[in-house]
Amino acid sequence: MTRFTLNGRAVQVDLPASEPLLQVLANDLGADGPKYGCGKAQCGSCTVLMDGNPVRSCVLPLSAADGRTVTTLAGLTEGGRPGRLQQAFIDEQAAQCGYCTSGIILQAQALLQRNPKPSDAQVRSALDGNLCRCGAHNRIVRAVLRAARGG
């Protein structure tokens, strides 16, 4: 049995501890957001926060979540409303297809927690491990900087 907190809610999962965390979150717990992109920790589309740190859920076993706090994109909403970073992404229309969006917002959330007033270059380097194929990079950086300014 694996127990952890998912988006503020206590969950218990009776599944093999070696299953990829990504699959358990997406298929079993309906924790929308993290997506399979590469399965090799190369693209960041599966990124979730574990105790506030960005991790690649495609290469982590379920057991890694035991006793931890896990946050997915849906967990950033505040009382059903978009969180600050999410609102900034909406305001900047910071996506095209949106497949990379979940991982990128969570990676940026972790950055802002560590460094509330990052520079343009710091945002870019924090997101270098997250790939976007649509070319929405500059919008995404603008959205993160907007959130940092307080919306």
Added chain:
Amino acid sequence: MDGLERSDRRRFLRQTGGFTLAFAIPLEAGLAQVPATASPPRLPGNLQRHRRLDAWIRVQPADRSILLMVGKVELGQGILTAVAQVCADELDVNLERVRIVSGDTALVPNEGTTAGSFSMPDCATAVRHAAAEVRAALLELAATRLGVPATSLRVEDAAIVAASGARTSYWDLPAGEELRREATGKVALKASGHRYIGTSVPRVDLTPKILGQSMFVQELRPEGLLFGRVVRPSTYRARLLSADTAAVERMPGVVKVVRDGSFLGVIAQRESQANAAADALAKSCRWDTPAVLPRTDGVEAWLRSAPIARDIPTRRQPRTTPGEVARTVEATYFRPYQMHASIGTSAAVATMGTDGTLVVQTHSQSVFETATAIAGLLGLPRERVRLQHVQGAGCYGHNLADDAAADAALLAVQVPGRPVRLQYTREQEHRWEPYGSAMLIRTRAALDAKGSVLDWDFELWSTPHTTRPGNQAGNLLPAGHLAKPIPQPVPVNNGPPNYAADRNAIALYDFPGQNVLTHFITEMPVRVSSHRGLGAYGNVFAIESFMDELARATGADPVEYRLRHLKDERARDAIRAAAERFGWSSWKRASGRGRGIAFARYKNTAGYCAVALEVEVDARSGSIRVLRAVASADSGHIVSPDGVSNQIEGGLVQSLSWTLKEEVQMDDTRILSEDWASYPILTFSEVPPVDVVLINRPGAPFLGTGEASQGPTGAALANAVFDATGVRFRRLPLTPSRVLQGLKTRQG
């Protein structure tokens, strides 16, 4: 049945302004075709193909909404928002009232493939005219009901008010009967007073994506879901000699192992079980692996020597004016195989219903034609296959979306009644998607004493750019792996001149003489198909690099040189706008830096775009840093300014990635680019600031935008690198090692 909880669905509908998944709408009996009149009028856009008003638009009093049905699909380009804007404007309703169903073969008009920047001219134009006509029909009904002339009525969010103050609304009129007819094409569009057209409204699909709600086909979780995976042959054209299916069948959770010739798949209860079974099955296989690939370094030589299936005279325009040739200049350019490389691997959910109907949720760009191809693959009657578009990750052309639908279908028929979700591994996506074709281009220009072009010769060698399913089972990847393989049809270079391999091969410049010859090669050692822009990326790279070479060779300014050869005023405006915003005339040279400009009108019929950019080249490492980029865009009358900017900038950034980094690697048997480490793309720190200048043309036709900026970007980059280093790079991509090599030749 669609994986969204009930409350999720309500939330979803509310927050997305009525943008809805196709399968939330009950299936209605097919639309009866109205017999065509003797010589029906030509109707705008795709209304010409689907003439019935109620094929596009229905008035739904029950929830006071407008149902808009379109065959074009959302690929992340924002098309559904644009058509909703156009519809709301012409109908005078709030945008939130427009519910869209898109890409469900049982419900929507067949608009072919969503590609080639046709969605705005074909679909949005049809919707706009249909909406205007529906509004007129509703006003006629209201006029009769209220006993006033229709011209005295005005509409505000579906409420109809007469000058006398008498009122009714769209929801109170018997619209159904009235719309069950063909459009006439006689109703005028609004000339002014647009509330949405020309305004950037938030995209209807973005908010749910940003809030983390399930939107993608990869996230569908219907009741009773099973997980499928295929095991691909070791290489192209490999044949399966043996596989231990029995051992895999005994693995935990495995429901079925499917083998049909060299096609192998597994179906399991859990995704991890499907993965484990597929891995074990792959390990147990023995393959016959022929050496069929040209190797990365041999692609150019292969193109030179491959048998030519057809020589296409794309343009024959011999010079008829006098002029003395002072000199001739020649050059050869090369574009390698490049990937779509979608961030999400392709996926589909297929269910073989107990009623004998196969339903597939897919991110295909061509639901109708792929449905026919899948019916052929499975030997099912066409009417027993229904495809429903659900969004996937951006695809940028024909990737594995249709093959995933086909593979999922092949597995689902083995377990009737159970939905099977299949998603490729990253390695499968990279190694098996159909790439953008490699191209070799030779250019030759005869110049007069002033350096102006007298004769322009352009010759290109290319394998196909279209192997989309196109109703044919043989174009689906698994078809060739079956015990009774279905052969792939020999591809053709579709469309009018300037369309596929030869897309944008005809320069828009007014040269006195211009000849374009396309050597079309149908042999395909490497799987290829439509890659964003088709031949345009390679052709524009060559044309615009060569124009730069001619300008430099004759001591002309690259902007002036282009304008000198160009009469089209909109083209001139696009070039001037980009140059001006870039600060072309006031630019100061710094050491190691250079600037470049390039231009094209996509397909010579769609959007105009010029790109100017500045680079810095590190002579020690050979690495190129793009410091900033400017793009101008004229896409006719702009529906969504932010949508156009997003497409132009996204295309520019993607093209920088192609041009700086991307080339599919292979040895003689195997594709070696199998993940993001072996096929790197541009990262956040490498993306320059991009400034997009929009040129709006109110009242002009909508022109497609999605593929306008890639060609000019590639050439502008090579031109800027030449400006910085004095070395001309004619072979893509401009990797540090290639740049270093080039710089050495300069020194040596």
